Amino acid sequence: MNPAPFPSELRTPRLLLRQFVHDDWPAMHDHYRDPECTAYTFRRALSEGESWRAMASMVGHWQLRGYGPFAVVEQDSQQVVGAVGLWYPNDWPEAEIKWALRKAFWGRGYAAEAVRAVQAPACQHPGNPPISFINGENQPSLQLAQAVGAQLEKVMEFRGAPWHMYRHPAAGPQ
Secondary structure: OOOOOOOEEEOOOOOEEEEHHHHHHHHHHHHHOOOOOOOOOOOOOOHHHHHHHHHHHHHHHHHHHOOOEEEEEEEOOOOEEEEEEOOOOOOOOEEEEEEEEEEEEOOHHHHHHHHHHHHHHHHHHHOOOOOEEEEEEOHHHHHHHHOOOOOEEEEEEEEEEEEEEEOOOOOOOO
């Protein structure tokens, strides 16, 4: 029996999580061009072309895996806040819930709200409950993983640095 398809759209009281469209890339470039936003992932700011390709890889992830990161849209302003969703690059240890928000939207609770919306369908997907795979120096993301109920499972060497593997709760959001 095939599992139910991953939802292509989710809503929270303040956010719409939907698949990316071409017009989202300038907002995502606002994230990717900021060296503070990319310090623990790409380790540098990205060019416009690199930002477009990063967003295109999230679109392609849906085609290849049947799930992927969502464009997170603030419902009141219709602005793209960033990306949150289920993600499983080939070099990752397992499927993870990822997040990447534009700096202008940090500190508003949007990341936690979006992650909690993704947890329930992600935990119903086949396999283990998802992880979040976080560079050990990324304190804000480590704190967010804990705030949404994920538990540290192990620390492992990845890309020349210690990365923390947090497991999301099997029952979804707390």
